[in-house]
Amino acid sequence: MCGIIGYVGTDEALPILADGLKNLEYRGYDSAGVALVNRDGIEVHKQAGEIDDLVLPDSSPETLGIGHTRWSTHGKPTDANAHPHVDCTGDVAVVHNGIIENYADLKAELREDGHEFTSETDTEVVPHMVEDELADGMSLPDAVATVVSRLEGSFALGVVAPGYDGIVATRRGSPLVVGHGESGNFIASDVPAFIEHTRQVSYIEDGDIAHVTPAGVSVEQDGEPVDRDVETVEWEAEAAEKGGYDHYMIKEIHEQPSALRQAISGRLDELHGDVDLDIDLPAEYLQSLEEIQIVACGTSYHAGLFAARLFEEYASVRASVEIASEYKFTGGRDPWRTLVVAVTQSGETADTLSALRRADQSGARTLAVTNTVGSTVTREADHSLYIRAGPEIGVAASKTFASQVATLTLLGVYLGRRRDTLGSSAASEILSNVRGLPGAVQQVLDDEDLVLEVAEEYADGDAFFFIGRGLGYPVALEGALKLKEISYDHAEGFAAGELKHGPLALVTPDTPTLAVLTDGTRPSETLNNVKEVESRGSPVVGCSSLEADEDLLDARFDVPELGVMEPLVANVYLQLFAYHVANLKGRSIDKPRNLAKSVTVE
The missing domain is CATH 3.60.20.10 (Aminohydrolase, N-terminal nucleophile (Ntn) domain)
Structure with missing residues (x-):
């Protein structure tokens, strides 16, 4: 602000x-x-x-x-x-x-x-x-x-x-x-x-x-x-300087391999399938844990949606995600068996801090996931976990989202190993995929010229729809948010199966659809939704790791194979697409109208 x-x-x-x-x-x-x-x-x-x-x-x-x-x-x-x-x-x-x-x-x-x-x-x-x-x-x-x-x-x-x-x-x-x-x-x-x-x-x-x-x-x-x-x-x-780039945002998109290396450095033990996060959650408490509640806003909320699915799978614990401004600790939950995770890039987001305080007043244990050492959230939460992305100047979050998801994934492994719900071999495979993130993201960045070509073709669309299932759904939401933040175009993210329950009425030949088709997103089912929009004339751009789907796509961005981390890699294509559409339109990319980097009022 x-x-x-x-x-x-x-x-x-x-x-x-x-x-x-x-x-x-x-x-x-x-x-x-x-x-x-x-x-x-x-x-x-x-x-x-x-x-x-x-x-x-x-x-x-x-x-x-x-x-x-x-x-x-x-x-x-x-x-x-x-x-x-x-x-x-x-x-x-x-x-x-x-x-x-x-x-x-x-x-x-x-x-x-x-x-x-x-x-x-x-x-x-x-x-x-x-x-x-x-x-x-x-x-x-x-x-x-x-x-x-x-x-x-x-x-x-x-x-x-x-x-x-x-x-x-x-x-x-x-x-x-x-x-x-x-x-x-x-x-x-x-x-x-x-x-x-x-x-x-x-x-x-x-x-x-x-x-x-x-x-x-x-x-x-x-x-x-x-x-x-x-x-x-x-x-x-x-x-905190542009370093030769036209905008902070594109610089920070390109910094993601480095930011991801920082986020995971010293934390992975692939040999034993474990992580060291420098947090001290008591073993007895973790064993008795019944629910994890994630509170966040904007991009951090999307990272929370991604993480909640992993928490449930890895740690076998109920996980919910709430927009921080809507959060109340209610419904018969036992605060002694609830962990509230506040995700905030700045550590100063007013809505998230208010939610954290409500959780604390209820007696729940709290954990902050943030980028900012010394921020308010780190002083008020019981525990803190840093994403270590380095300074982010652009209002539209990019490298902090990647680092949030990577760090929350490690938290999921940490919880699963200590709750005895995730075996060492399965954990080692997940950690191997996390370790591969910087290289996979760099492959996407090396494809930027293709993204620019696609952006030039579709920049004049009347509206843009982003679709995905599973882990692809929060990525679709985040892709739409990036585009609307900096291009001022109407963009919406949907769970792919929801298209036929209303939004399909908006699809025309002038509304491009961007689909996430990777591991962790049930891509074969999403392809059915791709056919639905394509039959209504919508051009489809796919972020895909499938071997064969070119016949259904008007443009394809190849996502390197990386297991459950593929949707996060696909998100980098969506960031680049949003950036180039906005740049082609001459928008104020680093300072979008009406928006602020750190929202310190409720």
Whole structure:
């Protein structure tokens, strides 16, 4: 969602803030701005639209400032609604990610006291409230602490004021990280904002009040000093750059072999048919396990659908998948025999965190599957399992989906071996297929020219239908999601057998169908559905590992033989297809309209 960057130190703040805003573009935004602080006041530059259009000074000597990219919630994307927001005097500036739920009551109260507002945002109440506390003689950290005690909702805040030697930052339910640099210190909503300056970070926790100054960082919780560990980010700044590709998304599609190697590295023991996931679920608990509930959103939800089928097969345990925003722990389930698995790339997805908290309140054991060390979900879950995909900048998930599925597959083997429901030889075969993923995905990437040809032929379709059975169904859903996210075309994924129960009415010669025809997808049955759409004139593109189906397909993408992992390999073709269709249409691929990378509001 919104992006936050702040810097205080000995270097000029303006170029650091401007670069930080560019680094945060991937989160999604519709306006941007910066506030530069000097001894006499605050200089604000903000406007709606692209960061490249933001009018900034050519230079500035100021060494303290905050910046923001806004994704609209309260108020349209206008210059007035852009962040940073200031108080009546112009001496307090605030950037904010999240939603302040009780802002209307606070705003009415402030107006009665004579405060005037210039925006429609919920954020603007904060600088006015800080203004009042400073007027009563409080320090800036104490003023912020007093104000946030009255706020309801989720937020990450960065606050500055002239006469104070740094930035005060706090969070509740929205991500915030501190960067420790040699020439100054940083705050940000995500590490890529400042990664070219430092890889030394600490993660602010809910309720922390952090005072970030040129000399260092101090943190208080409930008025008492606390220590937050300084960690080293393992990836380099170059990992968050395009590296010669036209878009982050296509770069990250091509990074999937490497991401998969990272995801499985050191975890496979094919000789004994086992895995080492560095999680400590008690053996007695696993033996008594009756149900696994997976909660997730979007692409992570599709990875969960894939995994649930494997959990049931490998671990002989009932597995369900729920969209996190719909999740409730109900229905006579025994929390002591239930494992709730929260799948979230960022570790900050608001809906998934809420579902995790509901599960925790019920007494269920929780496991986070995420890409982000130090994220909120890892602090709140009982156990954490990292997918190790490296940074993903493109809004449309690609390599993180592959790494999620691979990691969840290993979790399925882990559960099956410890529940004595999966034999060592069967496990070894599965792990052999997982080990083959990077090479198989590379074979698909080597076929990209063919995908481009097919995309050129069908890019003008009126709509696109994706079909599959078994493990092919979540891949069909994910393929359709990728296409609609970045091309803005209507695309739908279906369980193949459902076509004849309604959707077939939409099929025409101008609606291409993409079918998943691999191991794990009951391809012979899906071919019957291919015949159904083909008889209505729909051209069919097949992602197939079958020996012979060319007569039924208008175009075929060959999927290498890899057992149960074939549908995941097929998904890479669908990613490439979506990318090239969108690129042919000139879409904003890395920053699709209305979308954000990390959805931190419910």
